[in-house]
Amino acid sequence: MKIAIIYFSATKVTEIYSNIIEKELLKNHCSVSKINITSYSSRKKYIDIDYFDAFIFGFPVFADFAPSVINNWIPCLNGQNKKCSMFFTYGGRTASLSHYHTKKLLEKANFNVQLSAEFLGRHTFNVGGWKVLPDRPNKADFKVAEEFALISINKFRVKNNEKLILQRPYGYDLLLEVYLSKKSSKERKWTNPIRVTDECSMCLICENECPSQAIEALIGKSDPGKCIECMHCIYICPDQVLKIDERMKNTYFDYLNHWELTEEMMNKKQSKIII
Numbered sequence: 001m002k003i004a005i006i007y008f009s010a011t012k013v014t015e016i017y018s019n020i021i022e023k024e025l026l027k028n029h030c031s032v033s034k035i036n037i038t039s040y041s042s043r044k045k046y047i048d049i050d051y052f053d054a055f056i057f058g059f060p061v062f063a064d065f066a067p068s069v070i071n072n073w074i075p076c077l078n079g080q081n082k083k084c085s086m087f088f089t090y091g092g093r094t095a096s097l098s099h100y101h102t103k104k105l106l107e108k109a110n111f112n113v114q115l116s117a118e119f120l121g122r123h124t125f126n127v128g129g130w131k132v133l134p135d136r137p138n139k140a141d142f143k144v145a146e147e148f149a150l151i152s153i154n155k156f157r158v159k160n161n162e163k164l165i166l167q168r169p170y171g172y173d174l175l176l177e178v179y180l181s182k183k184s185s186k187e188r189k190w191t192n193p194i195r196v197t198d199e200c201s202m203c204l205i206c207e208n209e210c211p212s213q214a215i216e217a218l219i220g221k222s223d224p225g226k227c228i229e230c231m232h233c234i235y236i237c238p239d240q241v242l243k244i245d246e247r248m249k250n251t252y253f254d255y256l257n258h259w260e261l262t263e264e265m266m267n268k269k270q271s272k273i274i275i
Contacts, residue, residue, distance in 0.1 A: 001156060002031045002051060007058035008038050008070055010211065010230035013121035014058045014089045016137060017145050021056060021087075024149035038232060039209045043073045054083045054156040055111065056149075057102070060124070060230075061090035064097040065179055067228055069211050071105060079111030085152040086116050087145075091123030091133045091266075093259045097175060099274060100166045113164045114155040117148040119271040127231050128191070129249020133266055144271040151273065164275070191229045193242045195220025200241045206233035 003025055009015035018034060025032045033052070037043045059066040066088070086102055088095045095118040103113045119141055123132035137145075193206075193215065200220065207217040214226035215233050220242075222233070234242045256262060 001029075001053045001153070002033070003054050003056060003153075003156070004033045004035055004047070004052045005056045005058065006035045006037060006047070008060065008067060008211070009036065009058070010038060010060065010067075010232035011122070011124055011127070011235050013091075013137070014060050016121070017087065017089060017119050017141075018058050020142050020145045021058075021149040021152075024146045025153065028150070028153055030153065037070075037073065038211055040069075040211055040213050041208070043069070047077070049078060049080055049082065052082070054152075055079070055085075056152060057084060057086040057106070059086070059088055059098070059102065061088050061092065061095045061098045061118075062124075062228065062230070063092075063179070064094070064175055066098050066102050067211065067230065069228060071101070074102070074105040074109050077109045077111075079106065079109050081110055081112055083114050083156050084111045085114050085148070085155070087148060088116070088118045089121045090118060091121050091126070091136070093261060096169050097172060100169055100172060101176065103164060103166055107163075112161070114162070115148075115151060115164055116166075116274040117144070117272065118274070119145055120269055124229070124231050125191075125248065125252075127234050128244040129246070130252045130255070131263070132252075133269075137271070141271040144273060148273050151275065166274070191244055191248060192222045192224045192227050193231065193233050193244055194222065195241050196243045197241045200239055203238060206237055206242060209233070209236055 005018050007014050007018045022032050059070050088098045099116045106113050120133055120136040122134050123130050204217045206215050210233055211230055212226045212228050215222040
């Protein structure tokens with residue numbers, strides 16, 4: 001069975017899980033192709049849907065949904081009614097809306113969604129001083145990912161027309177409306193990466209790999225109107241010259257208090273499979 005793992009991974013967390021899933025698939029005699037669609041240019045490349053028997057999609061969760069660039073990319077596909085599973089990585093309060101919304105997008109793109117999963121990992125903003133799940137994923141998370149891979153294989157191999165059934169989450173329509181009508185990110189002050197030193201080798205990796213074409217290496221700034229706050233440029237910068245405002249770390253406890261969360265509550269969260 002030929003399976004494609006298609007994933008977006010700005011901070012490497014989703015990629016780590018993709019690697020775990022790939023190993024489990026290979027152990028079970030599947031042929032696996034990993035397709036990283038994090039950069040803008042990678043999502044312009046042709047994917048031969050005919051070649052693969054099934055697909056596994058992996059995306060992080062940004063404020064309840066998969067990244068906006070992914071939600072715009074999925075409708076460009078034609079899944080030919082082939083089976084797929086999906087998983088989401090998150091270090092925030094929840095991943096629930098992403099399951100329902102992404103499933104709808106994949107079904108409209110003619111994929112047959114079989115199951116979903118959510119896996120824990122460090123928060124994207126940890127790079128700015130937050131401390132959300134700094135030690136995740138762990139062995140327990142990986143075990144769930146391995147189980148997810150095995151269930152995916154079994155569902156892909158069975159010849160039936162069953163689909164994953166998800167209930168519409170409470171408040172989904174309202175949150176989707178807010179998401180789609182979001183104000184311009186130009187109002188943000190602290191979360192857009194900038195270069196903070198002249199010690200830059202001008203390798204252009206940040207500019208070439210930016211998922212939304214937001215950053216210009218020459219001037220060392222990201223366009224707040226394009227930036228999706230994924231922090232990919234900071235994580236991949238070999239010179240470590242890109243940062244976000246130091247004031248960002250002061251918003252950590254504001255975040256926890258706003259959602260009535262504690263570090264203990266966050267640490268108790270567990271990865272899980274949705275069938």
